[in-house]
Amino acid sequence: MAAVEEVQNGGAEKAVTVAAVTFTALKPQLLVEAPKATDAVQFYKNAFGAEETGRTMHTKRKAEQELPLILSAQLQIGSFTILVSDLADDSAAASEKSAGTGCVLCLETEDVEAALSKAVSAGAVADGEIVDGDGVCCGGRVGKLKDPYGFTWFICSPVETCKDEEKE
Numbered sequence: 001m002a003a004v005e006e007v008q009n010g011g012a013e014k015a016v017t018v019a020a021v022t023f024t025a026l027k028p029q030l031l032v033e034a035p036k037a038t039d040a041v042q043f044y045k046n047a048f049g050a051e052e053t054g055r056t057m058h059t060k061r062k063a064e065q066e067l068p069l070i071l072s073a074q075l076q077i078g079s080f081t082i083l084v085s086d087l088a089d090d091s092a093a094a095s096e097k098s099a100g101t102g103c104v105l106c107l108e109t110e111d112v113e114a115a116l117s118k119a120v121s122a123g124a125v126a127d128g129e130i131v132d133g134d135g136v137c138c139g140g141r142v143g144k145l146k147d148p149y150g151f152t153w154f155i156c157s158p159v160e161t162c163k164d165e166e167k168e
Helices: 037-048 112-122 159-167
Strands: 003-006 016-019 029-033 051-057 070-077 080-087 104-108 142-146 152-156
Touching: 029 037, 037 051, 037 070, 037 080, 037 112, 112 142, 112 152
Parallel strands: 029 080, 104 152
Antiparallel strands: 003 016, 051 070, 070 080, 142 152
């Protein structure tokens, strides 16, 4: 790896050499109240056509738990990956899950209406009408929904599709 010289606070005398870093993927992890991750995985399969590509279970379970909790279920939706995990009260991630974390997940599709309908039939709740135009986050057609586990999703059309339709 090539070294990158980084100068902080304007002083060359403070130069630090660090290795260049290349990321290969971003995998959002959805933390779901335990023991609902199994249900969430099924919802994402039904609503968004997710394919489960891997699952790691917690090695321990409490006496009152019927099944071990999901440490991480890896789902493929289109060309990207998300992770779904049970969030136990005593887990290290428990402090990360809170209202107002500011996370919205956007799915891009050519058929916004059909995608929203499929998600709603699987248990999501639509939030408002489909919005068109430049004033929306993606610049295309956007529908918003909330899944049964509290996550907000935008179902968006590709920007090029909307611009092509405007030219016609």
